Amino acid sequence: MAAPKLDDRRLNRALMARQFLLAREDVAPLAVVTHLVGLQSQLPQNPYTALWSRISPFDPADASTLIAKRETVRLSTLRGTIHLHDVEDALLLRAFCQSVHEATPFGERVVFRRQLAGIEPEALWEAGRALLADAPMTPAALGKALAQAFPGYEPSALSTAVRYKLSLVQVTPRGEWGRSQAPTLTTVEAWLGRPQRRPDTAAVEALTLRYLAAFGPASVQDMQSWCGVTRLGEVFEGLRPRLAVFADATTGRELFDLPDAPRPDPETPVPPRFLPDYDNLLLGHQNRARVLDDEGRQRLSAANNGYQPTLLIDGRVAGIWSYDKPRRKGAPAVLDVELLARQPAPVRAAIEAEAADLLAFLAPQVPERDLRLH
Missing domain, CATH: 1.10.10 (Arc Repressor Mutant, subunit A)
Known part of the structure; x- marks a missing residue:
């Protein structure tokens, strides 16, 4: 048969339902992070926009507290990129994706052949693990410390090799809502006090x-x-x-x-939704036709390899957006939304309403806000 x-x-509506994008749901941020098997966090604040588009009511402080309490962590996993995961996924997914990291241009085989010839790899891993377990370090500080143990080698190469081999967490306050610091690393085992899981x-x-x-x-x-x-x-x-x-x-x-997973009627309406850079909705399939047509793909690929913040209309990529923080006191917060095609007046009105809410979310303390839709 x-x-x-x-x-x-039909594939689009199934994806929208499972991504909490048909309608915002009253669920805890941790439940969404777990269900989606992590949120892209290459840019530290992106998970907050991703959660805002999926949850109601959503207080970013709730998601930020999860990071501060080490209930979620940021580390490199899927596709060799930074994701926000719950604890169990953090302990499993880096080990599952280890081959991805080792195959990158900064992975073990390439770096040792080109820049670190003569070093015993296991000695470097153990040195890096010991340094980072003792105290979190920036990549530059890690490289400098490793260069003392392995003189004559480029500190940045030593640091990069360790970062692509070991499972390293970017420690807080980086990743917390409204806070930041330079990427500072420690091992996932030291940060969570538990060993990694074997991907059997x-x-x-x-x-x-x-x-x-x-x-x-x-x-x-x-x-x-x-x-x-x-x-x-x-x-x-x-x-x-x-x-x-x-x-x-x-x-x-x-x-x-899954036999019982939701596959809604293809005519199910989908409201406008704003997604951050790198959202896995756009990266979760080899064939992205369910959310992105050829014209949209070409437009997105023209800048930043197709990973710009996107606007979904009827569940498909139909615009790109950017947010500019005020650069001086009294300046407005600016949300610029560029549509990839003209939209009917009712759709445009719905986009404007959603965009205004997004701007209020991103700039709650800024009295002047400028929404530009074109």
């Missing part, structure tokens, strides 16, 4: 089911693009008896899903 086919609109078969299967709960229906290639880890086909095959199987109506590719 042929697998039922799902077109882009059961753990990877559980992670696959969670990915589908947040991003499905999806293909093997979609999950691999989401996390950066390859050769996951065997995992899906092992789970096949527990999964619903569909086919992408456009590509014919096999799609997997």
Whole structure:
């Protein structure tokens, strides 16, 4: 029997439902972070905008407290980029994604061949682990300290190699709402007081089911693009008896899903939603046609590799936006929204209302606010 086919609109509505974007929900920030298997946090304040677009009511202080209390942490995991995770995912996902980090241009094989020839890798790892467990350090301070133990080598190369090998947390107050500091690192074990989890078969299967709960229906290639880890086909095959199987109506590719996961009517309305840079909604699939057409992809790719803050209209990328903090006393906070195509008056009014709310969220203490929609 042929697998039922799902077109882009049906896939879109399933994704919107699982991403809390059909309607804001009254759920705790930690529950959203866990359900979405982490939030992109390459820019430290981005998770707050991501949560604001998904939760009501949402107080950023609640999410900030989670970081301050070490109930969520920021570290490099999926695709070798910084994410905000709950504790259990922080202890598992970096180990799961270790091969991704080692394969980067800053990973073990390249760095040791080009810049650190002659160093015993394990000696460097142990030195870095000891330094960072003793006290959090900036990358520059780490490199300087390592250079004392390994004289004659470039401090930045020593620091980079350790950062891409070890599971390192960016410690607070970086990542807290309205606060910052230079990236300062320690090991995840030292920060959380617990060892990392081994990504055994059961753990990877559980992670696959969670990915589908947040991003499905999806293909093997979609999950691999989401996390950066390859050769996951065997995992899906092992789970096949527990999964619903569909086919992408456009590509014919096999799609997997949880049998009881929401797949709403394709005509379900979706309100305008603003997403921050790098939101995994745009990065969670190899085939992004469910949220992004060719024109939108070309426009986004023209700057910052396609990872600009985006506006969703009817569940699809239809605009980009930027926020400028006041640079002097009395200056306005500015939210600039650029539509990729003209919109009907009722849609434009809904965008303006959502944009005004976003600007109020981002600049609650600024009396002058300037919303620019064009």
